[in-house]
Amino acid sequence: MNEEKKHLWIPYLMVLPAFAVMMLVVVLPILNTVMQSFQTEGGSFTLENYQYFFTSQEAFNSLVFTVIEAVSTMLLAILFSFLLALYLRFSKSRISRVIGRLYLLPRFIPGIVAVYAVMNIIKDAGFINRFLQLFGIVYKPGLLYDMKGIILCNLWFNIPFSAMLLSAALSSVADSYVESARDAGCSWWKILRQIIWPLVYKDVIVAATFILMGQIGAFTIPYLTGPNNPKMLGILLYQQVNTYLNYQRAAALSVLMFIICLGGAIVYIKSNMKEEVWEKGK
Amino acid sequence: MKRLYYGLGKRKFLEWILLAVFLLFFYGPLFHMLTLSFAGDYEYPDAVPHTFSLKWWDYILSKGQMVESIGTSLVLAIVVTVVSLLICLPAAYAIARYSFKGRGMVRLSFLLTNAFPKMGIYTAMAVIFYKLNLMGTFVGVVLVHIVNTMMFMVWIPSGAFRTVHIQQEESARDVGASSMRVFFKITMPMAWPGIVVASLYTFLGSMEEAQGSLLIGLPNVHTMPSELYGVIMSFPDTAGAVFAIILLIPSILLLIVFRKYLSAEALSNGFKM
Numbered sequence: 001m002n003e004e005k006k007h008l009w010i011p012y013l014m015v016l017p018a019f020a021v022m023m024l025v026v027v028l029p030i031l032n033t034v035m036q037s038f039q040t041e042g043g044s045f046t047l048e049n050y051q052y053f054f055t056s057q058e059a060f061n062s063l064v065f066t067v068i069e070a071v072s073t074m075l076l077a078i079l080f081s082f083l084l085a086l087y088l089r090f091s092k093s094r095i096s097r098v099i100g101r102l103y104l105l106p107r108f109i110p111g112i113v114a115v116y117a118v119m120n121i122i123k124d125a126g127f128i129n130r131f132l133q134l135f136g137i138v139y140k141p142g143l144l145y146d147m148k149g150i151i152l153c154n155l156w157f158n159i160p161f162s163a164m165l166l167s168a169a170l171s172s173v174a175d176s177y178v179e180s181a182r183d184a185g186c187s188w189w190k191i192l193r194q195i196i197w198p199l200v201y202k203d204v205i206v207a208a209t210f211i212l213m214g215q216i217g218a219f220t221i222p223y224l225t226g227p228n229n230p231k232m233l234g235i236l237l238y239q240q241v242n243t244y245l246n247y248q249r250a251a252a253l254s255v256l257m258f259i260i261c262l263g264g265a266i267v268y269i270k271s272n273m274k275e276e277v278w279e280k281g282k
Numbered sequence: 283m284k285r286l287y288y289g290l291g292k293r294k295f296l297e298w299i300l301l302a303v304f305l306l307f308f309y310g311p312l313f314h315m316l317t318l319s320f321a322g323d324y325e326y327p328d329a330v331p332h333t334f335s336l337k338w339w340d341y342i343l344s345k346g347q348m349v350e351s352i353g354t355s356l357v358l359a360i361v362v363t364v365v366s367l368l369i370c371l372p373a374a375y376a377i378a379r380y381s382f383k384g385r386g387m388v389r390l391s392f393l394l395t396n397a398f399p400k401m402g403i404y405t406a407m408a409v410i411f412y413k414l415n416l417m418g419t420f421v422g423v424v425l426v427h428i429v430n431t432m433m434f435m436v437w438i439p440s441g442a443f444r445t446v447h448i449q450q451e452e453s454a455r456d457v458g459a460s461s462m463r464v465f466f467k468i469t470m471p472m473a474w475p476g477i478v479v480a481s482l483y484t485f486l487g488s489m490e491e492a493q494g495s496l497l498i499g500l501p502n503v504h505t506m507p508s509e510l511y512g513v514i515m516s517f518p519d520t521a522g523a524v525f526a527i528i529l530l531i532p533s534i535l536l537l538i539v540f541r542k543y544l545s546a547e548a549l550s551n552g553f554k555m
Contacts, residue, residue: 015373018369018370018372021425021432022432024410026395026403029402030394030398032406102305102309103308104544107549109530110530112492112507112511112514116514117311117315120314120523121314163546165546167546168545168546168549203550210396213397217401220493237402247405247409257399264397
């Protein structure tokens with residue numbers, strides 16, 4: 001005990017470098033942003049930066065567009081990845097092993113490369129269009145520079161990402177649980193709802209939170225594949241910085257987007273905290 | 283088709299369809315890009331290039347700034363990984379082993395990085411970096427990249443350290459090993475898989491970061507992803523494909539080398555508190 005007391009400062013010393021960097025590159029910039037958002041260009045206090053976004057039709061359209069995009073991406077990604085993860089967990093065939101090896105790769109492909117690759121397929125003069133012309137069909141997919149394009153690119157990244165989280169969670173579902181439920185005459189639907197779901201819903205929340213948060217601030221994918229109007233919030237923010245050079249407004253928008261994300265983060269923290277309490281009791 | 287269906291049986295048939303859809307959706311675009319990069323003639327209605335050649339590879343490799351950006355990106359990714367290992371591993375160990383005041387705060391602050399829009403952080407960073415003369419410098423870009431990967435570098439190793447029983451460390455210390463020796467001979471090897479996964483996230487995260495590098499690094503530091511933005515906007519698809527493939531190579535090589543560490547479980551650790 002005495003020994004531990006003596007070294008009380010050691011953990012602080014170990015955390016210090018990481019904490020210092022964190023202060024410099026995250027905390028200070030965030031505080032700076034919050035302060036800027038309440039200032040005029042001259043530095044006096046104002047709420048005008050926030051008012052602008054609450055009264056601007058463009059900002060409202062962007063918000064609606066972003067929320068629809070984010071929620072559809074999240075729902076589609078969770079649905080497909082859940083099915084994929086279930087298949088990977090419960091099928092023992094060769095094909096499932098092959099897919100099990102290949103599905104992790106997209107998570108690690110540089111984002112911009114993958115977006116570019118998908119763009120070349122779906123754009124109006126892309127592979128889909130050219131391939132169908134071989135059969136004499138002239139078809140313009142109209143996917144690029146549209147919400148569908150953004151969602152499609154995002155699914156490319158987020159299905160593997162959330163399948164990864166969910167299959168990790170599903171590995172905690174022992175075969176014996178499922179088998180014994182089968183023996184007792186449960187239907188697959190009932191097993192899914194009453195045995196599998198309670199064990200994985202927390203990870204579904206984790207995946208959903210990260211997908212949603214990623215969409216709210218997303219830049220690369222909407223910048224390259226999204227429409228000009230209405231645009232995603234990330235693009236609106238980029239324009240405030242790069243086109244209008246209005247840092248105070250950009251700051252206000254950052255804070256607003258942060259608040260939106262925080263809604264998701266709270267659900268995430270809550271669902272994780274429960275586990276903490278449970279672990280403590282162990 | 284019908285013959286295939288009855289030949290394989292319903293279950294097998296559906297599985298093959300699943301495999302086909304999976305490969306088309308996830309690997310089709312990459313394969314298509316690979317084909318384009320070796321194109322010779324590729325005019326509008328061609329689905330695949332008419333002739334194949336290496337001329338776009340020559341074209342890209344003759345552009346000085348692009349070749350330079352390949353080197354910059356690789357050096358940058360290595361520096362970022364090493365620096366974040368040095369900074370974050372002690373923190374990860376402390377979080378795993380000691381319960382001290384403010385531990386919860388440390389954990390929360392890592393989540394904040396993900397909730398706050400990146401563009402907002404980068405813009406404010408730019409303001410601070412101007413004052414510190416870090417704009418357009420290599421160090422500035424290293425710091426930007428660390429923002430994105432710090433969470434992985436602390437969480438995953440921290441989880442890995444927690445799986446090493448404290449008794450194992452104590453028994454080594456009891457027979458006279460120094461703390462340093464205990465860490466490098468006992469703790470580190472056992473936590474190795476977690477450290478590898480975190481380093482991979484960091485390295486590949488640095489290889490793909492474009493926004494922050496553009497904002498902080500220009501006009502002096504050009505990385506591959508930030509160059510690729512320009513390439514996508516203004517070069518023909520075939521040239522863009524070559525550059526994109528070059529950017530893919532390190533990721534794929536690393537994933538193959540370290541594949542035994544990459545399980546869904548290990549990779550998921552960074553996302554849970």
